[in-house]
Amino acid sequence: MTNLTMVKAINAGLRKAMERDPKVLLFGEDIGRLGGVFRVTDGLQKDFGEHRVLDAPLAESGIVGTAVGLAMRGYRPVLEIQFDGFVYPGFDQIVSQVAKFHRRMDGAVAMPITIRIPYGGGIGAVEHHSESPEAYFAHTAGLRVLTPSDPQSAYLTIQQAITCNDPVIYFEPKRRYWDKGEVDESQSALDLGAVADPWRARIVKAGSDVTVACYGPMVRTCLEAAAVATDISLEVVDLQALAPIDYETLVASVQRTSRLVVVHEAALSGGVGAEIAARIGEKCFYELEAPVTRVAGFDVPYPASRIEEHFLPDLNRVLDAAERVMGY
Amino acid sequence: MADERVSAVQLLTPEGQRVAHPEYDINLTDAELRGLYRDMVLVRRIDTEATALQRQGELGLWAPCLGQEAAQVGSARAMAPNDFAFPTFREHGVTWCRGVAALDMLAILRGISNGGWDPSLHRCGPYSIVIGAQVLHGVGYAMGVQFDGAEDVAVTYFGDGAMAQGDVNEAFVFAASFSAPVVFFCQNNQWAISQPSDRQGNIQLYERANGFGFPGVQVDGNDVLAVLAVTKVALERARSGNGPTLIEAYTYRMGAHTTSDDPTRYRLAGELETWRLRDPIERLKAYLARQGIADRSYFDQIEQEGEKLAEQIRDGVRAMVPPKPESMFDDVYSEPHARIDEQRAEMLEYLASFEDAGG
Numbered sequence: 116m117t118n119l120t121m122v123k124a125i126n127a128g129l130r131k132a133m134e135r136d137p138k139v140l141l142f143g144e145d146i147g148r149l150g151g152v153f154r155v156t157d158g159l160q161k162d163f164g165e166h167r168v169l170d171a172p173l174a175e176s177g178i179v180g181t182a183v184g185l186a187m188r189g190y191r192p193v194l195e196i197q198f199d200g201f202v203y204p205g206f207d208q209i210v211s212q213v214a215k216f217h218r219r220m221d222g223a224v225a226m227p228i229t230i231r232i233p234y235g236g237g238i239g240a241v242e243h244h245s246e247s248p249e250a251y252f253a254h255t256a257g258l259r260v261l262t263p264s265d266p267q268s269a270y271l272t273i274q275q276a277i278t279c280n281d282p283v284i285y286f287e288p289k290r291r292y293w294d295k296g297e298v299d300e301s302q303s304a305l306d307l308g309a310v311a312d313p314w315r316a317r318i319v320k321a322g323s324d325v326t327v328a329c330y331g332p333m334v335r336t337c338l339e340a341a342a343v344a345t346d347i348s349l350e351v352v353d354l355q356a357l358a359p360i361d362y363e364t365l366v367a368s369v370q371r372t373s374r375l376v377v378v379h380e381a382a383l384s385g386g387v388g389a390e391i392a393a394r395i396g397e398k399c400f401y402e403l404e405a406p407v408t409r410v411a412g413f414d415v416p417y418p419a420s421r422i423e424e425h426f427l428p429d430l431n432r433v434l435d436a437a438e439r440v441m442g443y
Numbered sequence: 444m445a446d447e448r449v450s451a452v453q454l455l456t457p458e459g460q461r462v463a464h465p466e467y468d469i470n471l472t473d474a475e476l477r478g479l480y481r482d483m484v485l486v487r488r489i490d491t492e493a494t495a496l497q498r499q500g501e502l503g504l505w506a507p508c509l510g511q512e513a514a515q516v517g518s519a520r521a522m523a524p525n526d527f528a529f530p531t532f533r534e535h536g537v538t539w540c541r542g543v544a545a546l547d548m549l550a551i552l553r554g555i556s557n558g559g560w561d562p563s564l565h566r567c568g569p570y571s572i573v574i575g576a577q578v579l580h581g582v583g584y585a586m587g588v589q590f591d592g593a594e595d596v597a598v599t600y601f602g603d604g605a606m607a608q609g610d611v612n613e614a615f616v617f618a619a620s621f622s623a624p625v626v627f628f629c630q631n632n633q634w635a636i637s638q639p640s641d642r643q644g645n646i647q648l649y650e651r652a653n654g655f656g657f658p659g660v661q662v663d664g665n666d667v668l669a670v671l672a673v674t675k676v677a678l679e680r681a682r683s684g685n686g687p688t689l690i691e692a693y694t695y696r697m698g699a700h701t702t703s704d705d706p707t708r709y710r711l712a713g714e715l716e717t718w719r720l721r722d723p724i725e726r727l728k729a730y731l732a733r734q735g736i737a738d739r740s741y742f743d744q745i746e747q748e749g750e751k752l753a754e755q756i757r758d759g760v761r762a763m764v765p766p767k768p769e770s771m772f773d774d775v776y777s778e779p780h781a782r783i784d785e786q787r788a789e790m791l792e793y794l795a796s797f798e799d800a801g802g
C-alpha cells in the first residue's frame with residue numbers, strides 16, 4: 116500500500132496500462148513535457164517516449180477525431196481534455212463518431228478510446244473550468260461513463276476504462292485530485308475481475324435510514340454528511356459508473372432504506388439525478404416512503420468563483436435533503 | 444530578430460533605431476509617440492500589479508501579457524473608435540486601449556464576474572477563454588458591418604496555439620468567403636502553455652493566409668511602430684471592401700502562461716534572456732530619448748502615473764466584494780423564466796433558514 120493523491124494514483128494506473136499494452140497511447144494538450152496542467156501524466160513521456168505520450172495541437176475535435184482513426188488502426192488512445200469546458204469543440208466527434216462507430220459497422224470496428232476529463236467546481240477557477248457535463252455523455256448511447264471518487268478507485272478504474280473495448284468518458288473530479296488515500300499498486304485491475312468491477316456501484320458507508328446516491332466529487336461531501344448526521348443513518352452509494360448505472364446495487368439499497376437522495380454538482384434539470392429518480396420510482400414504488408429528492412447545482416451557467424459555494428451542494432444541503440425525506 | 448524571422452516587418456530595431464521598410468511606414472506626432480510609450484508602461488504596470496495581487500491571494504488567476512505590450516497596444520491604437528475588438532484573456536493591452544477600466548479587467552480574475560464590461564460601450568468584446576471561439580464572432584460581426592454597408596472593421600485576437608483550432612480555421616474560410624471586413628491579429632508568442640508554436644503546424648503562421656485566399660503579413664511584434672503601421676494597412680484594406688488580412692505578430696510570452704503555470708518545466712531560461720534584449724518598451728524609450736521626443740522627466744512622470752494606477756488597483760481590488768449569491772439567477776434569460784424564479788426563491792429560503800437559526 117502506498118499513500119497517493121488521486122493525481123498520482125491515476126498516473127500509476129496509466130503507467131500500468133501502458134506497460135501492459137504497447138498499443139495504449141496518451142494524446143492531449145500539454146501532457147508531454149509539462150505532464151498535463153494537473154500533472155496527471157507527469158513523467159510518462161520521459162519513460163515511454165514521444166511516440167506514446169503525444170502533445171496534440173490545440174484542437175479538441177482534432178484530438179478526438181484522429182483518435183477514431185488511431186483506434187481503427189489498432190491503437191488504444193487515452194485522450195486528455197484539459198478542462199471540462201473545453202470538451203465541446205470535440206463533442207461532435209464524440210457523439211456522432213466515437214459513440215456510434217461500433218453499432219454502425221455491425222460490430223466490425225471497436226472504439227477502445229478513453230477520454231479523460233477533469234470536471235466539477237470547487238477550485239475557485241475562472242469560467243469554463245468548473246463544469247459538470249456528464250449528463251450529455253451519459254445520455255449518449257454507445258458511450259460508457261465512469262468517474263472515480265478516491266485514489267484507489269481511480270487507480271483501478273482508469274486501467275479498466277482503458278482495457279474496455281467500448282469508448283469510456285472518464286470524468287476526474289478535479290477538486291479531489293489532491294486528496295490522499297491508500298492505493299494498492301501491486302493490484303492489477305484486470306486480475307481483480309468481479310472484486311473491483313468498475314460498473315458496479317459501491318456502498319462506501321452502510322446505513323439504514325436514507326440512501327444517498329452520489330459520484331465523483333460529491334462522494335466525499337456525502338461521506339462527511341453521513342459522519343455528522345447523528346440522528347439519521349445515511350447509506351452512501353458511490354455510483355462510479357454513470358452509464359450504465361448499476362441499478363441492482365442501488366435498488367437493493369433503497370429497498371432497505373425506503374428513501375433516496377441523489378447528489379450531484381451538475382445542474383438539476385435533465386441531470387443524472389433525474390434519470391435515477393425516474394428509474395427508482397419505477398422499481399421501488401412500493402418501498403419508497405418519500406419522493407426521491409435531488410440535491411444539485413442550479414439551472415444556471417456555472418457562477419463566478421466567489422459565489423460558487425452557493426451553487427455547489429455541500430454537507431448542509433445534503434443533510435437538509437435527508438431531513439426532508441425523513442419528514443414524510 | 445533577423446536571425447530567425449527575416450520576413451517580419453520592422454520599423455524600430457531592438458536598439459531603438461528607426462529603419463525603413465519598402466512597403467510600410469508610419470508618421471506619428473511626438474505626442475502620439477509618447478502616448479504609445481505611456482500606454483505600454485501603464486499596461487505593464489497593471490500586469491505586474493495583477494500578478495502580485497494574484498500572489499497575495501486577491502485574484503484567483505492572472506494571465507500576464509508581459510512582453511506583448513507592443514503587439515497589443517500597437518494594433519489596438521491603429522483601430523478607429525467604431526471598430527470592434529475581440530480579445531482573449533491575455534489582451535490587457537487591447538482592453539486598455541479600448542478604454543476598459545483596469546478594475547473591470549480584473550473582475551473576472553477576482554472571481555466576481557464572468558464578463559466585466561459592456562462590449563458595446565467600449566467596442567470591445569469580453570475576454571474569451573475558450574480558445575478560438577471569439578475569432579468566429581469577429582467574422583460574424585464583420586459580416587454584419589458589411590450587410591449594413593458600414594465602414595467599421597472587426598479585429599480578432601488570438602494566439603499561435605489557436606491557429607490549430609477548428610473555429611479559427613473556419614473563421615478564415617468564412618471571412619474569405621464573404622470578404623468580411625476583419626483583421627486576424629495572431630500574437631505568436633512562441634508558446635501555447637508548454638507547447639512550442641511549431642506544434643501547431645510546420646509553416647510560418649502568416650503564410651497560412653495564402654491558402655485561405657487572403658494576404659498574411661508577419662510583423663515584429665515587439666516593435667510598436669511596425670505593428671501600428673501593418674495593422675493600419677490591414678484595417679484600411681478591410682474598410683475599403685478588400686476583405687481580411689492575417690497579421691502574425693512575432694513576439695514572446697515573457698511570463699508564465701498564467702500564474703498557475705511553471706514554465707521552467709518546459710523552456711530554457713536562455714530564451715527569456717534573448718527576448719529581454721528585444722523588450723518592446725525599452726526600444727521605444729531608447730528611440731524617444733535619442734530623438735529628444737521625451738526626456739527623463741517625462742519617463743519619471745509616466746512611472747509615477749503607473750504607481751498611482753497600481754495603488755488604485757490594489758485598493759480597488761481589495762474593495763471588490765462578491766455579488767449576492769442569488770445574483771447567479773440574474774440574466775440567465777432575458778425573458779421571465781419560471782424555473783429560474785423557483786430556484787431563486789428556493790435559494791433565498793434556504794439562506795434565510797440559516798439567519799433564523801443564527802438570530
Ligand SMILES: Cc1ncc(C[n+]2csc(CCOP(=O)(O)OP(=O)(O)O)c2C)c(N)n1
Nearest residue numbers: 201533572573574602603604605634635636
Ligand atoms: C478550447 C480550449 N482548449 C483548451 C484550452 C486551455 N488553454 C488555455 S490557453 C491555452 C494555450 C493557448 O495558446 P495560444 O493560443 O498560443 O495563446 P497564449 O496563451 O499564448 O496567449 C490552452 C491550451 C482552452 N482555453 N480552450
Ligand SMILES: [Mg+2]
Nearest residue numbers: 602603634635
Ligand atoms: Mg501563444
